[in-house]
Amino acid sequence: MMKIPKTYDEAKKWIRPIFIIMIILPIVLIFFAINMRKNSLPELFKAPSFDLINQNEKQFSSKTLAGKYWAVNFFFTKCTSVCPMQISKLKNFKDKYPDIELEFISITVDPQYDNPKRLKEYIQEMSIIEERWNFLTGEESDIRNVIVNGFKSGMDEVENDGLFDIAHANYLLLIDKENYVRAIVRFDEKNFEQKLISLYQNIFN
Numbered sequence: 001m002m003k004i005p006k007t008y009d010e011a012k013k014w015i016r017p018i019f020i021i022m023i024i025l026p027i028v029l030i031f032f033a034i035n036m037r038k039n040s041l042p043e044l045f046k047a048p049s050f051d052l053i054n055q056n057e058k059q060f061s062s063k064t065l066a067g068k069y070w071a072v073n074f075f076f077t078k079c080t081s082v083c084p085m086q087i088s089k090l091k092n093f094k095d096k097y098p099d100i101e102l103e104f105i106s107i108t109v110d111p112q113y114d115n116p117k118r119l120k121e122y123i124q125e126m127s128i129i130e131e132r133w134n135f136l137t138g139e140e141s142d143i144r145n146v147i148v149n150g151f152k153s154g155m156d157e158v159e160n161d162g163l164f165d166i167a168h169a170n171y172l173l174l175i176d177k178e179n180y181v182r183a184i185v186r187f188d189e190k191n192f193e194q195k196l197i198s199l200y201q202n203i204f205n
Contacts, residue, residue, distance in 0.1 A: 041203055049061075052137060054116065054134045054135060072106070076110035077110070077118055087106070095129075106134070107135075111143045151173060151181075154169055155167070172196070183199050
């Protein structure tokens, strides 16, 4: 049976801890609510390791991205369908939010044609600022392994030089500092830019 305090001094001993709990408990609940909201999206899968070549003819390893927030898409420079839209949306996002610490990785699905020199030309044609944005190529077997097995995305066979529409994913994958894919955003979604910045703010901060 709970003992009822008989004096003022005894009552103070009860009131003080109750008062402290009443102050601390809401703070703790708010803290957990904020962190649950920020981490509400699941870890979809681990991003793959890779070792490819960028537009500057330098080896670019996934180790370079350790401890960073990054996003990856798939494209090719001869593409006349979804690729220009993809790259333009990413460029507009970077131009609008230049201080966001989000690395962009664009991997070609046509490595036979898209060598580093061609990637560099493409970057210049699209007026892209290269800071925090690497365009990657490499051996076709390595590219296919990274995209299909690693990122679990589709990639059509390049049958001949006349094939200008290689089937590939039309979305952006967002990866956190622990190298987990946390979200996938389709480029043809409405309010793509707003969704991307919202995901960045809620997952990565």
